[in-house]
Amino acid sequence: MSKIGERGEAGMIHNRAQELTGHEEILIELAQCLTQESGLLIFAERSPAVRQGRPVQISVAGLAQEDSVTLYLAWQEPTEPDLILLHLLEALAQKIYQDLLDSRDKNQMQETGSWEWLMREGERQKWNCKKFAQHVSHYALPPLNQGFPIYIQCAPWHSKIMKVMANLYPQAQVCWSQKPNLFLWLPVGTPNLSRAELKARGETLIQEVYSLLADELGVSTVVLVGKPSENNLWGGYLEVKELAVLHARFFAGESGLTSWNLGLAFLFSTLSTISAEQYWEGLLGALSDDLIETLSVFLDHDLSIGDTAKVLFIHRNTLNYRLDRITELTGYNPRRLKKAVYFYLAVWLKKHLK
Known part of the structure; x- marks a missing residue:
């Protein structure tokens, strides 16, 4: 219905929510999801858009035991919404919030010692391939199949992107979200493909991801596909990150880029x-x-x-x-x-x- 408002002034969020350290991000995501599902304007804070309308508080239990937070509905009509609508919004908010919690609980279970956790640490500490390999050995992570490293830049990020990609590529061995971007390690599947067949598959991946996210969620993407390899996850990640830089410089406006199609861009990169x-x-x-x-x-x-x-x-x-x-x-x-x-x-x- 309308764009979600930006985060408001410090201190305007509900007092109890201020005490719930670490939950601000999920509160904002909840407001975004609820806005998308209901078609109304829901805010995590008292933003200017809320103050211009008729704010109605919607309590959502569950951020902590026996605690609740307040979302704000920007109501533009002369009369406030009735109780039935508020109860429906509360029920919808609780369902969405529980889904968000379930998703985060699963991610937390995979945290320490997982490929995704290791990649996050590698990005934070700027590891090279040798350093990354040492940590892989230390945590005894399972080997990866020969796969394509895929880096997806999304504009804007949508809460359902991860679910859509999981349905599209359930065989992906690594799925690391860096909102608004996403990294996948997608097994090639068929062994002994020729270079031409791998190149064709890479081009197909670009169109698959670009078309699906555009059609399903209205999300515009740039899809970067690196050369497939075995167990060189970090090298593949660094490769597609470099592809993103070259795409922005030489191929802006195109839906994606593969390592095979760099051509003169590789020579001119420096x-x-x-x-x-x-x-x-x-x-x-x-x-x-x-x-x-x-x-x-x-x-x-x-x-x-x-x-x-x-x-x-x-x-x-x-x-x-x-x-x-x-x-x-x-x-x-x-x-x-x-x-x-x-x-x-x-x-x-x-x-x-x-």
């Missing part, structure tokens, strides 16, 4: 943005948009005059005139392979650099 811009502007700066488009199509079609003319719907003589004009303005003839390489790098950078 090149500063200023140097990259200077390179392509120095080579293409004198060309009009039409000439740059002609050059791009010409390069994409392997320097073929016939194929390029067909794609652009122009006569071969017109294309040759444009290529001559590019040569005149830049000093490089795109018909020559060595010069075409310079143009290809420049066009790629202009297209991808963010």
Whole structure:
């Protein structure tokens, strides 16, 4: 119905909730879930949006034994909601809250000595692969199957993402939430797949995750898929984190990226943005948009005059005139392979650099 309000002023939350250290996050998540389920505006604190309406307190038992907290309903109508509606909201809130508690209890049981716990510690302490492997040996964690490391950036985070992903990939051996991001280790399943088959599977994973979360929850994602390996969980995690950086720099707007599709982005990853811009502007700066488009199509079609003319719907003589004009303005003839390489790098950078 409306966007959930931001957290309000310090001290405005219900007094009893202030004493329940460590429960603030779950209280906010409860308010978000209740808003999504009821279609009303529910807040964990007295935010400005609540004060502008007619706040109604909804007590939810269960944060601690014999304790309760208060959520706030932003009521915009001239009359307050009736008791039946409040009782329904309380029942719904208690059910949602219990589900949240159950989920957290399960996570707590898996905490110390689990793959997820170890990854969290590795991230916090900035371990390298060797240090991570030492801790894996210390805790005698079970071996992992050959699997894809998958890093999913979600915008925004939704409380049902974990459930949806568990239903989609019940075979996942690691599922680590770093809201609003999620990391999975997904077994390949079929042994002895060729490189081409693994690459195709990686591309499919991007589309599966992107489409499902968009359709089911309305969540936009960027899906990063690393090369599959056996038992190299931390190396895979670091790989997909680096993919996220390269995606943001060179592939922004695309649904995802695999390690196989880095291409020139890998070569340009250490090149500063200023140097990259200077390179392509120095080579293409004198060309009009039409000439740059002609050059791009010409390069994409392997320097073929016939194929390029067909794609652009122009006569071969017109294309040759444009290529001559590019040569005149830049000093490089795109018909020559060595010069075409310079143009290809420049066009790629202009297209991808963010």
